Amino acid sequence: MLLMPCPWCGPRDEPEFQFGGEPATRPIPAAEVSDQRWADYLYLRTNEKGFHRELWCHAGGCGQWFLVERDTVTHVIHRTLKPGEPA
């Protein structure tokens, strides 16, 4: 059970959070995007082993989404970032 540091609330237990997966940049204008590019945006994720960037939401707390940099092997959480915070 991860101890997830919410950028607003501080460290909280994993069950308070909702996993949002790897962030994917929405291609715009959507009407001009090829079928393949759109399908990649919807379904294709790198799913890297090791260092990984993910979106999480503190659904059972402040309700805010934030970015997590963590290691999917060691489960070390390197840092969490508020939206727009310089990476």
Place this chain on the structure above:
Amino acid sequence: MKRLPTGGRIDRAAPRAFTWDGKALGGFKGDTLASALLANGIRIIGRSFKYHRPRGLYGAWSEEPNAIVDLAWKGEHDPNARSTLVDLQAGMAASGLNAWPSVAHDVYGLIDRFHRFIPAGFYYKTFKSPRWETFEGRIRQMAGLGTLRRSDDRRRYETRHAETDVLVVGAGPAGLAAARAAHAAGLRVILADDRAAWGGSLLWREGVIDDRAAADWVADTIAGLDGATLLPRTTVFGAYDHNAFGLLERRPSAADGWATERVWQVRARHVVLATGAIERPLVFPGNDRPGVMSAAAVLQYLREYGVLAGNRVVLVTNNDSAYETAHALIAAGARITIADARPELGAIARRAADHGIQVRANTVPVNTGGRHGLRWVDVAPRDNLAARERIPADVVAISGGWSPAVHLHSQAGGKLRWDAAEAAFLPEAARPGQHLAGAITGGTSLAEALEAGHHAGTVVASTFGRASAVLPPRAEPAAAPSPIAPLWFVPVPDQRQWIDFQNDVTLKDVALAARENYASVEHLKRYTTLGMANDQGKTSNVNGLAALAAFTGREIPEVGTTTFRPPFVPVSLGALAGMRHGRLYAPIRHLPSHADHLGNGAEMREYGGWLRPACYLRVGETVPQAIQREAASARQAAGLLDGSSLGKIEVQGADAAAFLNLLYYNELATLKPGRLRYCLLLRETGVVYDDGVVARLAPDRFLLSPSSSHTAGVLAMLRAWHQTEYPAMQVAFHDITAAWATYAISGPNARAILGRLATSIDISDAALPHMAIADGSIGGVPGRIARVSFTGERSYELSVPASHGAALWRHLLDLGARDGITLFGIEALSVLRAEKGFILIGTDTDGMTLPVDLGVTAPLRNKKVDFVGKRSLLTPDATRPDRRQFVGLLPADPRFVPAVGSHAIETADGKRRSIGWITTSCRSPALGRSIALGMIEAGRARIGETVELFHLGQTSRATITAPCHLDPAGERLHD
């Protein structure tokens, strides 16, 4: 075996009567069930799982592989009680498992004679041929340990949550020293130990600490841990990410009505693992005979419970630790012979010989014997196994070395390394926030354990910038022991040597697995069931993989070890569930008028997390009759529906209109204040997620009405899109579902009934046409009336603050009495909406349904701005002409209601193929016949065609129609 007149922690002044297989026996306060059985001379406590071999006590604590029993006490029942972990209580009724009529005389014991025909992998092979089904019934009848009673579990369980600076696991010398040092530095400490008494190995090993008897030092140390959380009888069963731990606390003496087991979820900044080590058995022919026991367990029964396990004991060892058992047994009056497998006598062995104990070097056991209990053991020189000599014995105490209890370290992701000198797997390095002290790091003396524990406590304190205010506890340094000489098995052919006692995994089974190329330790485990019994391989793991290494010509580190996973000891499902069962499993929501519904004869059912009226039963009426009556009344006169559970999300802000226009499928920018629009909400994949009416209350203020069960999901979706995609937009969301009670009056008499309502809202058709909404006061309280219809009839939806809901409900019933107002529930609503061909999300739609499949195509053609899911509606798959489309179906037999899920079948080239299915079906009171809705391939082009329906072997026919079965022009909305 006998109980000695003195010694141990038992209270001989407090007898405890209990029964074993119906026979009355006695023990004392402080006994475990196991120690009391041993004191009463009960030698056979269980039967092995596969061969039904008689099984006695091997161990004294959680490592015990054999002695699980059926236990009933105070109306509670545990079909798998671990007798070594059970505090003996007066009135306990224990009995043996896996045997008939009893473990002492088990007729299934005959199975053992056929052991050659059920080797390792027997079940795997039986799955393949001849046929598993042939044997399944008989195998299942004999399999399983324990029988559940068909009654509720009456025990109470609780869950507790805690956060602490340091969790110390194990209250032996190392753990106590660590807790003492951390506590003295002012840290918050939780100390957990699975024994009822504090001290760990100090409970049964002699020692002097800080010039006091070890027991006094333990008592003083515990007394000094003022303010710490002390958890005796508590097993830390699981280590999870980031120092999260699961603890099982047993509370056998809890007052009536209180939880007898508690699961603690602990988050610790630091953990000190002082979990000790587990003694390994020796593997030799006949080593499973009752009376062959762990040498450490024999010492524990003697020192802790005053039980002398045997009078004539042969002690077999390959290391120094067992010699303390020998000296203690002699002091208690037993006769001892020691067989030491090591080639030469070390210092401790020579000292024993000097005390007159018969000690034989280079000697190993080669067989045991005796009917109804152990009578003798054959020993032989290790290099000449044929030169056997028989020694009488009623107990063979064995020590094959020690396996550090690395389970929690490993569960937390810690790596293990094989230490050849210790002949054991040791933790390679502590995990972050983890500290290791005592025997978990390998063989340690008392002085070393105390020092390591104190060191761990001070290291933890230093990370908080604190120093410990106590000096380290001191014990006499001990001389280095003579090294262990591994003895993994005795190379005697033909005779069975047990590795896993409960699951009957023998040396031959491991050899067979190796021969059949199950050379990976994980495969070995699954092929032979090694380590899969209730002790989870605590005694068998290392012996098993050492044997596999030998049979595959490898070294132990090459073979490796299986992964340790939680739980360390079995944890009942009840304890894990805690209070989360029954009513508290998923608390159900109640409507503001709940009591009124009950008073009106409502049949309440759960819909989307709410308890809502399915229908209102009149005297002598069945549920289907009530549904038909209610649906008919709503069309003929007026119906009253409680719609309070329908979602209500307020959206406000300067950009509210623009934001919602990006989210919803339908155009919302053009919606005028005071007006409503029925809208679909899509996922980015284009799939319809929800539908509902969107109201524009003001230019910058909207009210959404998601489905009852989707309200939380829609709110989460709005927030996610706002925060991650459009954070610059000025918009805020608020779920006000529970704040408002909402009632719908529907039917031709609705307008007349509303005309009698005291309200400031103008409900004339000019002021409040269909799909309009207005604020005002209703019966003196602030409220809102919307013209929106889920039935196809003229309808008014009234909302007032939830606290006024029940009063308005009763008032509307009074107002409508003379116009035949009828209460209707969710089931009648479902009939009414089916007559109109209105979809129900999740019933008529699924995870593939696009808006175009529902025939809602205008927004895709006309809406100028991009919206969520739009691009997905333009893909080749979304524009395929043969997509399933939403249609109506009229069964050929108007009395026949086809089942939901019935397939529509097409026959082409002699082959039958499903072209879709029925999603909704019912009898329509308005049409006086059966109707259905469904998803059919290219359904709109097939309108007018007849299709064959198929369900569970039955066929019928139906004609495809447009979805709307009644009043397609919508004239009734305005009647």
